[in-house]
Amino acid sequence: MRALFVILTASGLLGACAAVDALPEPAGPASAVAASYVPRPGYDWFLHADSGAMTLVYGLRDSDDVGLSLDCEAGSARIEASRFTPANSASSLLLESGGVSARVAASTSRTDLDDATVVMGTFNAREAVFDTFAELGWIRAESDRDLPSPALIAHPESKANIARFIRACRDG
Template sequence: MRLAILSVALTAAALSACATSPRQPAPVAAAAAPAPIDGYDWFMHQDGGEAMLAYGVADSDEVKLRFDCGKGTGRLHLIAPAVKGERQFHLESGGDTERYPASLEPSGLHDGDLMNGEAPADAPVFQRFRRLGWIAAWRGQDREVYAAHPGSEDKVEAFFSVCG
């Protein structure tokens, strides 16, 4: 009888060992936020019911990406210098990616054109930007990351609070 009980116990132990799932790999650590670039940051300006958020150099015409909105509209106007042949905004933040068609118009400040587009302020890529404080623009095969310096993230949040 003891031999039968021992045999059943060993069989149960062997079967339970087979039924366990294989060892799961350790989770990959979340990627660190991109580092801000010296001299560049996010700047917000509000005038009445209009708000503007731009990434560039303070007090200059050097702007990489700009968003405009009317108070409570929930819509963004996108503006960026165009790279030759570029006709869309390809934006990414924290894994969310969106593409928006763009029209071109001559730049009044620089050689070349400016891209203009429209987007909903509540699109996932903008909501992620709002939480993380950085957004990237794909320019052909190149990825340009626009990260807020510590303390500037509040400008991003303030802008989206105005837009609705």
């Protein structure tokens, strides 16, 4: 009975992952594709700034439920991206928005939190994917060892913080 439960659970999880891992191919302008995305209730992009250190986090406000964290020092032109993954290791991290993507080498660190792994990679803040992210208000991330994340979609009122974060990382 336990084996049947495990098989059914695994099948359900794989089916659920297959339902969210593919983003629609852009059929027209990227903004038209973005219009089909709906922000997840309670989840959003939150900007934190402290003495030149900037953090843009997607998740639930004031919680450890985080889908992606982006960090930079103002004017550094570097963005450190990190996300939790069930994979034990990863050698690259990809960010994609509106069909525009960037991939960098990644490092990993095990956490005590549910035996998860944090995947981290440093991106050039001038990568086109960040321009598209600021315009559309969504991005997705994946490592080479796990399934792609669903799109992490901003609520309309938080889109300005995405642009503010990217400008600060680039120009200070």
